[in-house]
Structure formats: structure tokens, C-alpha cells
Amino acid sequence: MLQFDRIQHLLSPEQLHDKLVVQVGVGSGGAPVNEHLTMNGVRRWVLFDPDVYDEINLVKHPHGRNAIGHLKVENQQKWILDRNPSADVEVRAEDVMNSAGFRKYAKEADIILCCADTQHVRLFVNSVAVEVRRPCVTASVFRRGFGGEVYAYIPGVSGCFECMARTSEEKGWNIDESIDLIKEEKDAIYGLNLRDFKASGLSLDIQSIALIQARIALDILLTGSDHALEPVAQNWIIFYNRQIPNNPETGFLKSVKITLKPKPECSCAVHEAAST
Numbered sequence: 440m441l442q443f444d445r446i447q448h449l450l451s452p453e454q455l456h457d458k459l460v461v462q463v464g465v466g467s468g469g470a471p472v473n474e475h476l477t478m479n480g481v482r483r484w485v486l487f488d489p490d491v492y493d494e495i496n497l498v499k500h501p502h503g504r505n506a507i508g509h510l511k512v513e514n515q516q517k518w519i520l521d522r523n524p525s526a527d528v529e530v531r532a533e534d535v536m537n538s539a540g541f542r543k544y545a546k547e548a549d550i551i552l553c554c555a556d557t558q559h560v561r562l563f564v565n566s567v568a569v570e571v572r573r574p575c576v577t578a579s580v581f582r583r584g585f586g587g588e589v590y591a592y593i594p595g596v597s598g599c600f601e602c603m604a605r606t607s608e609e610k611g612w613n614i615d616e617s618i619d620l621i622k623e624e625k626d627a628i629y630g631l632n633l634r635d636f637k638a639s640g641l642s643l644d645i646q647s648i649a650l651i652q653a654r655i656a657l658d659i660l661l662t663g664s665d666h667a668l669e670p671v672a673q674n675w676i677i678f679y680n681r682q683i684p685n686n687p688e689t690g691f692l693k694s695v696k697i698t699l700k701p702k703p704e705c706s707c708a709v710h711e712a713a714s715t
């Protein structure tokens with residue numbers, strides 16, 4: 440058993456003992472989220488990720504060389520069971536977009552963590568979360584690691600990830616579009632037709648966003664229990680690791696926190712109205 444004595448004054452890991460967390464993506468952002476929540480007491484996991492760990496992952500992902508050539512979900516399962524032998528981890532080496540079981544797991548989840556690296560997967564995971572009315576926390580890192588954003592959808596309380604995407608569009612807050620493309624990105628996007636390609640950030644740029652995602656997820660999982668962590672009042676955190684050139688709204692370790700309610704025209708509001 441994992442000994443929680445040193446953190447009991449902050450939270451009750453027992454509160455997390457039976458919570459089921461369904462996680463989509465255990466890459467360089469997903470792995471640290473998973474590891475922090477495991478250390479805080481989350482024990483029941485279902486992990487989705489079809490990818491195999493590769494040598495090129497070593498500059499961003501916390502796992503070691505002995506993990507190369509193995510499925511990322513199996514590496515993560517091994518990590519969790521090493522840290523907490525009483526954990527219960529189910530692995531699905533599947534793309535959620537083509538998974539027959541994803542909806543079923545999502546329905547049972549206490550929270551869904553979306554750590555996918557493409558917007559269409561994020562929107563898909565959100566659509567399932569809205570349909571099954573489960574909380575979903577989504578994280579994404581801006582191109583070149585300038586920062587990122589974490590968004591929490593809580594059914595009946597906050598707008599869904601699609602509401603966030605619509606708001607970003609309306610307000611011209613699409614940060615990725617405001618960042619100049621570097622040659623590597625132009626070659627991939629226009630030369631190789633890889634429309635989703637983004638130049639990566641450093642491991643530390645990715646992990647700062649992962650930490651925020653873990654913290655927001657913890658808030659949701661601990662709701663209603665006695666704990667010493669002041670809940671984050673907002674559900675949308677934009678965090679800048681550093682200043683984006685020519686964008687004065689950004690800055691070194693700067694955060695913007697927003698509360699976003701459901702947008703009446705979004706499917707989440709329609710769904711909510713139908714279920715009440």
C-alpha cells in the first residue's frame with residue numbers, strides 16, 4: 440500500500456480510493472498528470488492511448504529507455520502499480536475515436552481527463568462527456584510551448600469544451616493562430632499536409648500545463664470532502680510559460696482565469712435542458 444501519512448494534512452486520499460478516472464492520452468502531458476494524481480491517491484484508472492513509446496519521446500516524456508518499444512498505456516500501468524500496488528488499472532491501446540468501449544467507460548467515470556494532442560479528438564471526447572454528463576478536464580499546449588490552457592467542463596455548472604472553443608473563436612483568443620509558424624511547421628503543414636502539426640515545447644513547458652490539469656482534476660474529485668486545498672474558482676485557465684512575441688497580453692509565468700457558463704446555442708445547453 441502507498442503510505443499517505445505525509446500528505447494527510449492536505450487531503451484525504453481515502454476520498455479518491457474508489458473514484459474512477461478515464462484518461463485519454465498518456466503522452467508527455469498525460470503521463471505527469473497521471474503520476475501526480477496517483478501519488479495523491481487516485482487508484483482506479485482506465486487509460487486510452489494507441490501509441491508505442493519511442494526514442495524520440497525521451498526529450499519530453501518522463502519514462503525511461505527501458506520503456507521504448509512498449510505501449511504507452513502499458514508503461515503507465517506499470518508505473519502506477521509500482522507506485523501503488525493496490526491500484527486497479529485497465530489499459531486500452533485504442534484510439535477513442537474508433538473505440539467501441541469508450542462511451543461505456545466514460546459513463547462510469549467520476550472524471551474524464553483529455554490529454555489528447557489534436558483538437559478533433561478533444562472535441563470528440565468532449566461530445567461524449569456532454570452526452571453521458573460526466574466532468575471532463577481538457578489540457579492543451581500552445582505551439583512551441585509558449586503556454587497552454589486547461590478547461591474543466593462540469594455538467595450543469597460550466598460550459599463544455601466546445602463552448603470554450605466557440606468563445607475563443609468569437610473573441611479572437613485562438614492563441615495558436617496568433618503564433619508565427621516556424622520553418623519546421625510550414626514544411627509539415629504545407630509540404631506534408633499535416634494540418635495538426637505543431638512545433639513542440641520543452642518538457643517543462645508541457646509539464647507546467649499538466650500540473651494545472653492535475654490540480655483542477657483534484658478539485659473536482661475532492662468536491663464535498665474535507666480538505667485543505669482552496670478550490671480554483673474558475674474553470675478555464677490560460678497559462679503563459681513565456682511571452683509570445685508581439686502579444687502584450689502574454690508574459691512570463693502569467694495566468695488568465697475565466698469562468699465560462701454554458702453557451703445557449705451549444706449542444707451542452709440543449710442536452711442539459713432536455714435532461715432536466
Ligand SMILES: [Zn+2]
Nearest residue numbers: 599602705707
Ligand atoms: Zn457547450
